[in-house]
Amino acid sequence: MKRYSAFAIAREATRYHSGWERAWRAPEPKTKYDAIIIGAGGHGLATAYYLGKNFGITNVAIIEKGWLGGGNTGRNTTIIRSNYLQDPSAAIYEKSRFLYETMSQDLNYNVMFSPRGVIMLAQTHHEVRGYQRTAHANALQGVPTEWINPQRVKELCPIINLEGPRYPVLGGLWQARGGTARHDAVAWGYARACSDMGMDVIQQCEVTNIRREGGKVVGVDTTKGAIDCDKLGIVVAGHSGDLANMAGFRLPLESVALQALVSEPIKPAMDVVIMANTVHGYLSQSDKGEMVIGGGTDGYNNYTQRGSFHHVEETVRALNETFPMLSRLKMLRQWGGIVDVTGDRSPILSKTPVDGVFINCGWGTGGFKAIPGSGWAMAELMAKGHSPLTDEFGMERFIEGRFIDESVAAGVAH
C-alpha cells in the first residue's frame, strides 16, 4: 500500500494523479477463509481490521451485499462520545472514543476525528440529577466528563438560547474529548487497511444461506458462490434478523427508521456537539459548514430508509427554540436509516447458538461512535471466545433479565 501524505499528493500532482492506486482491491472470493465477516459497514470492517491487527488473522473476507459503508455508517450524524452511565457501555464506548483519537494515524487515512466536545443539555431537574449521576459514574469508569453550569454552556456554544420559554438550560454534562468524525472516511480507511493486510473486501455479494454441520458453521452461500469458513461474524445492523434466520436462531430486535437532516452550509457558528434530550434533538456543525441535525426514531417497523415528516418537524421545532438562529437557515436534505433496536436498547455482541457464528447488532441510534471499540471487542470475541468488553453484551442477558439500560439517565441513548 502506498502511504498517504502531503508529499505523496505533491508527487502525484506532478504526474496528474495517475499513480494513485485503488484504495482497496476488488477481489473475487476465495473458496475458504479462516473468518468471514458479513457486512462491510464500519463495525464489520473494524472487526476484520482488529482480527488482523490484534490477532494476526488475515485470511478474512468481508462480504457486503451493497457497497461498503453504504448503510448506517454513511447516514448518521457522526457524534462520538462515551459518557454513558452503565459500566459495560462506558467501557466499550470509551475504548472506541480512545481508538478514534489515533485512528487517522493508525489507518494512514484522515478520518477527521474532531474532539470538539459534546454537551448533553439538562433542561429539567430530573435531567440535572441524571447527568450528575452519570458524571459520578464516569469518573470511576475512567471517562472524563464534567457537569457544567449554564454560563459555561453558553461560553462553549454562543448560539444557544439558555432562557427557552419552556425548558431553560440548567446545565450540561460536558465531555471535552467527545466530538465528530467523517463517517465515510471511517469505512474507507478500514477497508483500505483491511485490503492492505490481504483481506478480501467483496462488495455486491449477498449471503443467501449460512451452512452448518453438526451445530457448527462451515460456510456461506452467496450470490458469488459458496465460500467456506471456520468462523462467521454477522455484522449487518438492520438486516440482522434475516441473517439470524439463515443461521437458525432468533434475535430480540426490531428495525425502525431514524431520520436526520442537514442545513445549507454556513461559516463556523458552533464548535461543539449538543444533545438536547428533553426536547429531543441534537446538533453539530460539519466541517463543510452544514448544521447536522438528528432526532428520535419512528415508532413502527420499517425497512424503507424513509421516515415520517412530523418527526422532522418536532426535531426542528425543538432546535429552533434552543438555537434560534437555525430558524433563518434552510433544510438542504433529509434522509433516513434503518436502526436495529434491542429489548434494552443496548447492543448485542455475542456468541450464538451456532458454534462459530458470532453476532454484533442492536446498536440502535448509537452505532457510529462505537465502530472502533465494537470492532476491537468483536475481534477479541471471535478470536478468543470471550472479551471483557463483550461479556455483558451477550444475548443470554435477555433470558436472565440482566439488562444494560442507558435510557435511565438520559431518556434516550444516541
Place this chain on the structure above:
Amino acid sequence: MSTRLATGGRLLNKSKALSFSFNGTTLKGFEGDTLASALLANDRVLMGRSFKYHRPRGVVASGSEEPNGLVQMGEGGKFEPNQRVTTTELFEGLKAKSQNHWPSLEYDVGALNAKLSRFMPAGFYYKMFIHPRSFWKHVYEPIIRHAAGLGAAPKATDRDADTYEHFYAFCDVLVIGGGVAGLQAAKAAAASGAKVIVAEQTAHLGGRAVVDGGTIDGQTAEDFVTAITAELEAMDNVTIRTRMMGAGVYDHGYVLGYERLKDHAPEMAGPRHRLWRIRAAQTITATGAIERPLSFAGNDIPGVMLASAIRDYVVNYGVSSGDRTVVVTNNDDAYRTAIALKHAGLDVPAIIDARPAGDDSDLIARAKALGIRVMMGHGIATVQGGKRVTGVEICAQAGEGAVLEEIACDAVAMSGGWSPVVHLWSHCGGKLTWDESQASFRPDPNRPPLGDKGQGFVSVAGAANGETTLAAILADATDCGKEAAKAAGFKAKATKAPVAEDAVERALLPVWLMPQGAGYKLRSKAWLDYQNDVKVSDVQLAAQEGFTSVEHAKRYTTLGMATDQGKLSNINGLAILSDSLNQPIPQTGTTTFRPPYTPISMGSIGGEARGDVFQPIRRTPMYDWHEANGADWEPVGQWRRPYAYVQSGETVHDAVMRETKNTRENLGLLDASTLGKIIVKGPDAGKFLDMLYTNMMSTLKVGKCRYGLMCSENGFLIDDGVVARIDDETFLCHTTTGGAETIHGHMEEWLQTEWWDWNVYVANVTEQYAQVAVVGPKARKALEALGGMDLSADAFGFMEWQDGSLGGFDVRAYRISFSGELSYEIAVPASQGQAFWDALMAVGADLGVMPYGTECLHILRAEKGFIMIGDETDGTVIPQDLGLNWAISKKKTDFLGKRAQQREHMVSDQRWKLVGLETIDKSTLPDGAYAVGEGTNANGQRVMIGRVTSSYHSPNLERGIAMGLVLHGPDRMGEVITFPGTDGKDYEAKIVSPVFYDPEGEKPNV
C-alpha cells in the same frame, strides 16, 4: 457586457423601477425582475465564489437549479444566508451581499486555493493533514472550516423576526408544476369533478413553453396559458397556488408544499412561509426538465451559462448576458437561444455543435438563415477569461483539443440536453429508466411510488416524463390528468389534447466530455459541480481509486452534495463515472433523491410552534395563585409545578428549608392536582387491579385506601400511588404526575389487548379534580375550621377516604400521608380548586399555613424513607430492591411483572438494595454519587457497590440525609462506605435505616 435591452422582458413592469443594492452599491431594476436578471442587467456577472477553490462564479441558470448565484440578504432578525438569486424576486430596497470571500468578491485571498488546485484533487483531505495528531483539531480543521461554509451565520442574538404557518390541504389530484403540462393535466383531471390543487414554484404560470414558442390550438403558448389559467380559475374544484414548490413526496400520498408568501415583499403583513401538508389521492409531477451543462475546460468561468437561461433572460427580463454569445450544443434546442439572441439584435458569432454534419433540421436551417455560422462536429477546447469570459478556443469534438480557431465573445450558451426533473417521483421510491434517445433518466411508469393500498400514487406529465415536443407534452399531460382522476375515484370526462406545432428537431448526441479525447489538463478544468468544485478529473480519479459505486464517487468527490443537490451535475458526473468504469450509465445508476427539492426554511418547518406556544403548558386550577405568590417553576412533563414559593429576600434554597420546617411544625399546603387520578370500574375491576398492582387490591374494603406498586411486564417498578375503593365495583387509582397518561394507557392496553373479556372500564379523571394536600400537625385544625365533616381520628382513620363537605365545598377527602405528618388530601371539582385553596389559606392564616413546593415534598418523604418513582427507581429497579416486599402479594398466582421477577438476575443476591445513608459530619452527600469497593473490574473501571438515589439537607434533622442502593446494604447497617465526588473529594457515609424522621410513625397517628 451584460445589460438591459431596450425591448423584451415579458415579465417586467418597466413602469415600476426598483432600487436595490449589491455589496453596498445601489442598482436599478424593474418590478418582475429576479435578483439574477437585475444583477445581469447591471453587468454584475460575478456574483460569488465557489466552495473549495474560491473560483469566481457567475449565474449559470435561471431557475431553482442555480448552483452559483447565492447571496445573503436582510439584516438582524431578517438576515438569511445562501439565497438563490434566480429564485429571489426583486423588491424595493433589497440588499444583497455576495458570500464566501475575503476581503472582497473581486479580490478573494481564498482564490489561492485555485492556484493550488492540482494539490487538492478529489479526496485530498483524506490523504493528508494526518500528522501531527493534534494539528487536525487545532490547525487544519479550523482553517478548513473557515474556508468552507458559504454564507455567514445569522447572529445568535437575533430572533427570527418573521412568522411561519402550517396548512393542511386535502385533494384528489395534486399537480406540481404550473407549466403547460401541469395546467393541461389539471384541466383534464378537474373536468371529472375531482378536487385539484396546482402548485407552481415560481410567481408565473406557463413554464418554458411561453419562452420557447410554438403554437397550441392555433394560439401562441402565452395565449394558451392565459386562456387555460382563466378556465381553471373559474372552476370551483381547482386551486392554483404560485410561489409554492412541491418540496417532498412522502409515504401514503403525503406531499409537502412550500409556499413563499412574502419573500418578494418582506414588508407585507403575515407569515413569511407557509408549509402545506397535503394529502392527495393522486399526485402528478409536471416538474419539467433541467438543461445540462457541457463539460469543457473553463466551463465555470462567469459568462458561461445554460443556453436556456440566456434565452430566459432575454425573453422574460429583456436582459442580454453578453454582446457576443457563442452557443455550444449537442442538440437543437440551443439553436432557439441563438435565434432569440439574433432577434434581440445581439451577436452570435458561432454555434458550435458537437454533432457531425448532417441534414439541417428546422432550427438549424433557421439559425443559418439568420446568418449565424454553424460549426458542426466541433467543440470548445477551452474558455478564455478569468472573472469573465473573453473568448473560446474551438476544436474538433472528435479530437484531443487542438485549437483550430479562437473566437472572441463575452458569453457562452451551452446545452448538453435536458434531464427530466424526477426528484419528486423518486422521493418515495419511484424508479427510473434510462432513455437512450434523450440520454437521461425518466420515470419508469411500471414502478411508481406505492401508496397505502399498494397503488401507484404519483404519475408524471410532460417534460418531466421525458417528453420533448409540445404536442407530445400536451397529449401526455391530458392522459395523465384523466388517469389520475380515475385513480382517485372519478369518472374522467373526454378531454381532447390541444393540437400543438413546434419544430421538428434533429436527435441529440450524448456528449459527456468536450472534446471527447480531452487530456488531463482540459479535464481538470472541466467542471461538473460548480459550487463544490468537482471536475471531470475528480470523478475519474475516484473511479481509478476504486470508488466505483455512484454513492462512493459522490461522497469521495462531493459531486452533487452542494446546495443545488446536483441538479446540474448529477447526470454529467455519473456519465463520466460510467465511462471510466466502461459500463453503461443505467448500470451505474443514480444517487438517491431526497427531499426537499430545493432547501426550505427551518422556520417554516417549525411553523407556529415557537416561543410560548412551542409546546402546550398544563396548568392546575391554582396556577395563577402560585405565579402570584413567588412560585419558582419546575417543568414536570408538560405541567409546571412550583418547586418552592420564594419570598422576598430569600433564595430558592431558603424557601425550601422554610417550607420543610413549617410543614412539620405547623401547616403546609401542596397543590397535588397533577397527581394522576384514574377511575377503574366494573365487576372485574378488583381482578384487574390484582393483575396491575403487585399488591392484592380486590380485598380492599370500600372506604379504605391502600398504597400500591405497579410493575411493567418486564418486572421493573413503573409507578406507585394510593388506591381508594369507592364502591364494590369502583376504584380510584392515584398515579405519579408523570404517570397519569402512561398508566392510563397501560391499563387500556392490557384491558383491550389481553383481557378484553373482563368487564372493566377505566377513565382518566386527573384534570377533573383539584387536589390539595393539607399537611402538618395543624392539618386537622385547619379542616375543622372549615367545618362540615367529622375529622376525628375515630371517625376518619388513617388510610381511609370519605365524601363530604368542607367549608361548603363538596369534597372527597383521603387521609393519607406522603410526609409522615398528619395529612389529608382533599379533592374538589377543578372549577372549585382556587376557591378551596383560598379558603384553606384563610383558615390557615392563624395556624401558620404556608404553601410548599415539590422540593419540600421530596425532603419530607425522604426524611421518612418513602421512595419516589424516578429517584429511587430508574426503570432498572424492582420493588424487592427497595425493601417493598411487604407490598408484593405472595397469594396471587399472577400479576404483571411476577414472571419477570423470577429470572436469574432478578433474584440474585448481588442486587443493590435500599438503605439510608448518613454522613459522619452531617454534610449532604453529592446526589448521584457512587460508592466504591475494592479494585477494578476487567475493563479497568473502579468497582462500584452502590449509589445515592436521593440526597437532601434536612432542616428538621439539621443534617444531610440520603437514600441509596447498596450491595448487601440492609445486611451492612452501621458500615461506612466511600463515595468519591466529582470534586476530587471522598465522601464517607454510614449505612443506616432509610427512615430518618419519626421512625415509630407516631406523628400521623393522632
Place this chain on the structure above:
Amino acid sequence: MLILNCPCCGVTAEETEFHAGGEAHLKRFGPDSSNEDFENYMFMRQNPKGVHLERWRHNNGCGKWFHAARCTMTLEVFGTYSAQTYEPPKEICDLISAKRPGWSWGAFS
C-alpha cells in the same frame, strides 16, 4: 407519513393520531412458563422484511387498540382489524396472499 383506518371508530387518519405498539398476536406467558417461552414472549420479534402484523392505538382519537397488517418494505397497509382476536381475519389473509404469495406469520399464512 402513514394513513391508517381505525376499525373501532371508523376514522381514517394520519399516523400522528396513532401510536405504534409493536408486534401483534404475542401470546402472554406468566409465572409458570419456561425461561425460553418468557424470553420469546418478551423480547424475540419476527421483525420481517415484508408482512408485519402489528398493534396500534388510536391514542389521539377513540383511544382503542387495533391490529394492522402492513408491509415493512413498501409500507402498504393490507388492512386493520380488531385487537380482540387471536388471528387475522380471513379476508385480510386472503388479500395478503393475493399480493404477497407465500407469506407467513407464525401459524398464519
